[in-house]
Amino acid sequence: MFNALGKYMRAVWYFMTFRVDKASESLRMNPGVISANYDRIISDKRERLNQYKDAIAAMIAQEETKKEKLKQLTAEIQNLEKLREGAAAKAKKIVEQYHGDPEKVKSDPEYMKCQAAFRDFSSTLTEKQKRVSEIEEDLKALVANVNGHKTQIQTLMRELEKLKEEKHDTVADVLSAKEEKQIADMMSGLAMDRTSEELRELRELRQKASANARVSREIAGMDTARAEAEFLEYAKTSEANDEFDQLIGLAGKKEAAAPQQTENRIPEA
Numbered sequence: 438m439f440n441a442l443g444k445y446m447r448a449v450w451y452f453m454t455f456r457v458d459k460a461s462e463s464l465r466m467n468p469g470v471i472s473a474n475y476d477r478i479i480s481d482k483r484e485r486l487n488q489y490k491d492a493i494a495a496m497i498a499q500e501e502t503k504k505e506k507l508k509q510l511t512a513e514i515q516n517l518e519k520l521r522e523g524a525a526a527k528a529k530k531i532v533e534q535y536h537g538d539p540e541k542v543k544s545d546p547e548y549m550k551c552q553a554a555f556r557d558f559s560s561t562l563t564e565k566q567k568r569v570s571e572i573e574e575d576l577k578a579l580v581a582n583v584n585g586h587k588t589q590i591q592t593l594m595r596e597l598e599k600l601k602e603e604k605h606d607t608v609a610d611v612l613s614a615k616e617e618k619q620i621a622d623m624m625s626g627l628a629m630d631r632t633s634e635e636l637r638e639l640r641e642l643r644q645k646a647s648a649n650a651r652v653s654r655e656i657a658g659m660d661t662a663r664a665e666a667e668f669l670e671y672a673k674t675s676e677a678n679d680e681f682d683q684l685i686g687l688a689g690k691k692e693a694a695a696p697q698q699t700e701n702r703i704p705e706a
Contacts, residue, residue, distance in 0.1 A: 475604035
């Protein structure tokens, strides 16, 4: 019993699933639904495309920031190189003052100050040059990525335009296929087109209107007058035929008219 009940429930489930699937398929095949689905897909793609553009815009902004930083570091490096050259030039002057005596030169406070500044400038210059190299590498990669994404954006925009055209082509194809199916089903007797039914009703109304007009004419005496005219035409034709028969001797002689009887009058006295 439980097995039979289980089979029955499965059968009902399969039947309901089939009906739902068929209804869903029929709804999806509706041209209006297809057009609306395309509009939704196009809208979603356009929204993602705009997000993609925003991300690329952020990358371009980052690129500009790095370029500005690179420009700033380049200026700082140039300044450090000049400062270092100045410290070295000043130290050289001190050496000349002491005629190259190492002990006196190294013990001179100004020389030691120039030496310390030169070391600081050189160390800072090395760090900034390293930073410049890193930024330049970052910029190369960033520019390559931005250019690649720009190309991808252009491709996606072309695909979006093609999708708009595909929407109209798909709706037209579905409508054409639907009409062809209706015509084929009508010819095979599988379906009845509502248009044909309406045409049949219109033709029946036309016949009914003609019949009503005929009845109205008969009531108004129009058909009677037409019948009398037809009878008169037949009468004229018949008289012409009789006259023709008499002329050629086919018709029998007419009986002579009986002589008028003379009334016996009593002579007056």
